[in-house]
Amino acid sequence: MLEVLIQLLPSVLLEGLILGFVYAMIALGYTMVYGVLELINFAHSEIFMSGAVAGAETFILLKAAVPNPFILLALAILIGGAVAAIVAILVERLAYRPLRRRGTTNRLVPLITAIGASFFLQDLVRLIEGLWHNAFYRRYPSFEVFEATYTLPNLLGSVIILLTLWIVFWVLAYFAYWIYRAATGTKGVSRRASRGLWIASLVLTLLVAVIDRGTVFGDLGLTIQMKSILVVVISFAMLYGLNWLVHKTKLGIAIRAVAQDAQTASLMGIDPDVIITYTFLIGGFLGGVAGVLFGLLYTLVHPYVGFIPGIKAFTAAVLGGIGNITGAALGGLVLGMLEMLGGTYLTFLTNGAMGTEYKDILAFAILIFILLFRPQGIMGEQVGEKV
Amino acid sequence: MKKVLELKNVHTYYGHIHALKGIDLEVGEGEIVTLIGANGAGKTTTLRTISGMIHPREGEVLFEGVAVHHLPAHQIVKRGVGHVPEGRRIFPRLTVEENLEIGAYLQNDRQEIERRKAEVFELFPRLAERRRQLGGTLSGGEQQMLAIGRALMQDPRILLLDEPSMGLAPVLVDVIFETVAELNKRGKTILLVEQNALKALEVAHRGYVLQTGEITLAGPAKELAQNEEVKKAYLGG
Structure with missing residues (x-):
């Protein structure tokens, strides 16, 4: 039995890593918005969903016109990311900014608004898809090149x-x-x-x-599919790009400055509202791309597809230390691997009594355990430090 | 003398608290003007009103003859008001260099930014040594230097300094006041808020005494330093 456990380890971890990259990209959206606004943007799971659905539509609409699946994927990523970024900016403009303008100090109000925006987006996408196709489930087409398996x-x-x-x-x-x-x-x-x-x-x-x-x-017998390679390469490139943006560009320094002290940042001539918009744009784009990659991996997308990955990515952000960008990426990877480990090993350890459907129990139990010892998260700091 | 800054009958409130009750104040080009007064007199509120962090309910703030009191803080900065806030407020998780870079946020000319940075490093060599260090790891005096340096990166027309000597060791207090005098010698117009009235009046040209939201005395710094009331209240006899 130990032998099987050891033998399975590499493929399970690899699968977890692939899933973890998707979580990481979603988690960044939560953590960045939290960094500048101290708000948990619960509508982020629907921003992810709108990217996933927009990506599916791109694939389906352009499949005939664009024969090369790689170019098609690139287009889907760009459109999915752009749609999600626009949705994110609109949510900020229409739902959160009016509350800020009124100087709402009660933290629960924006939280409820976020949940409201979340439901609204689910039903809006459902309505659009329903009117358009008379069905709201969309499937990513499969391509032979993407399904091809390579032995590592x-x-x-x-x-x-x-x-x-x-x-x-x-x-x-x-x-x-x-x-x-x-x-x-x-x-x-x-x-x-x-x-x-x-x-x-x-x-x-x-x-x-x-x-x-x-x-x-x-x-x-460690194998990997082309689409998984693509997910890893694309997410890695995006995470790297984000890291560069946040640390090496003027916009990135401004985002961190606003996250640390918005009032003083405005004394530097920074308009916090502009920076907040950029933050939603970047987080939304990453979330949208994650949506497309998610669709590529799991094929089926619909208006309610964002909920579970959204909650998990939020958990990943907390695990990494909410507000901390590196932490969110790390938290996503850790959670993805824990989930896959839980899914596979629970079945073995209980002789099939508990199947993969219990995977989240193990993952979240480990999570609670980690947070008991480090309530501030893996990369978080004791004092309220952000981004 | 050309007026850089002028406050006319400014009333500012925090909720129902009437913090400034009709402040009249002006700062001419090339001057160091100091605003002294006890804790809670409204010194910080005056600076916050000038830089747009809080808006007056009545009265006007004129910057180079133009009313700015209705503008948000980030637009007032654009016109040339550099505010070194109370308690320094440097960005603790940005490096010294990033803190300076963000000070020059509105400047896009890379060469100009480098020139200003070199100037700040020349003024505060200590910052150059620590340029890669996080702001939060600096000592109090270094943080104050960084806060001033950050405002200088904006190349402001007027520099508002809020209690730059607060919480510093006596040696560093002297360094900070020498810097203020030096900056003025290089042509900077400065409005200095201080609790250390003695030092402030030494370095300033003119002064205002603020008491519970009202200006009670104004005049050349040397005269104020000799004033019996001022001596009794702020200079320790």
């Missing part, structure tokens, strides 16, 4: 196994030590002890590798 070298799988084992052993050892320390009345773990734990878990990992070398270095 076994070495990559072995490396993933070893790294994962190392991290898992370290986490277990760390908690065991932490509990031991707490039980003996001292708090925390010293730097030296922490290094010791790293080395000990590395030794343990190597031991497992030697004992179970047949599995670890055996034929792992």
Whole structure:
């Protein structure tokens, strides 16, 4: 049984990583808006959805005119991203800005507005799709090139196994030590002890590798589909682009300045409203692209498709430390992998009594556990620091 | 002397609190004017009213002869008002250099930005040493230098300084006041709000005394420093 668990590890983690990239891109929208407005934009899941639906329509409408699926995908990404960005800006203009203008100080009011905007968008898309096609479920067409499967070298799988084992052993050892320390009345773990734990878990990992070398270095049959490669490459490029934008451009510095202190930023000649609009534009575009990639992976999209990925991405943003951009990306990847691990291993560990439908339970249980120890999130800071 | 800034009968409220009760004040080109007074007299409110962070209910704020009191803060900055706010308010998670860059947000000419940055670094060599450090990791004095440097990046026509010496060690207080004098020598017009009345009156040309939202005394700084009331209330005898 352990053998199967180890053997499955690389493909499960890879799948989780692919899903995680989609979560990461959605999570960035939540975290950026939270950074500048301290508002959880619950309508963001519908911004994601409008991108997914717009992408589907692009694929379906242009399929005949554009024979090359890669160009078609590029067009769908651009249109899906643009539609989602426009929706995001409109939500800000029509729903949030009027409240800010009135100087609403009650935090619940914009929150309720966000939920209202969310329902409104679901039904609006449903109405449009219904009038247009008489049905609101849309399917992404499949292309042979996108479905093509490639085998990855076994070495990559072995490396993933070893790294994962190392991290898992370290986490277990760390908690065991932490509990031991707490039980003996001292708090925390010293730097030296922490290094010791790293080395000990590395030794343990190597031991497992030697004992179970047949599995670890055996034929792992790790495969990846073209569309998954595309998802990873595109999301990675977008995350990299965002990182560059936020850290190296004037707009990025201005966004961070507004997030840290909007009033002082206005003393620098920055119009906070302009920066807020840009933030919704960027977050919306990323969310829309995530929607198209989601459609590419799971094919079926509809007006209610945003809810679950939206909630998960929001969770990922909190996990990473809400308001922190790197944290949101990291949180997305971690959540994606946890979810896939939960989905696969629960079935094995319970002999099929609990199937993949329980995957979220394990993922969220681990999440609660992490947040118990780090309530501020992985990258978050104790004091209310943002972006 | 050309008037850079003029306040005419300005009334500002925080909700129902009448914070400024008809302030008249002017600052001429090339002057250092100081506004002194006790805590809660309305010094900070006066500066906030000038830079548009709060709008007066009555009266006018004229900048170079043009009424600006109805404009939002970011547009007043554009006209040349540089405000170094109370408590420095530097961006803690931006580096020193990014803090300066954001000060020059309205300037698009890269060469001009570099020129101003070099000027700030020449004025405060300490900032140059720490240019890659996060603003929040600086000491109080360095943060004050950064806050002033950031405002200078705007190349403002008038510099509003709100309690630049607050919370600093005596040595640094001297450095800050020397800088104020130096900036003025280089041609900057300055409106200085201070609790340290003695130092402020030493460096300023003219002064106003603010008491519970009203100007009670005004005149050349040297005369104010000799005034018995001022001495008793603000100069410790």
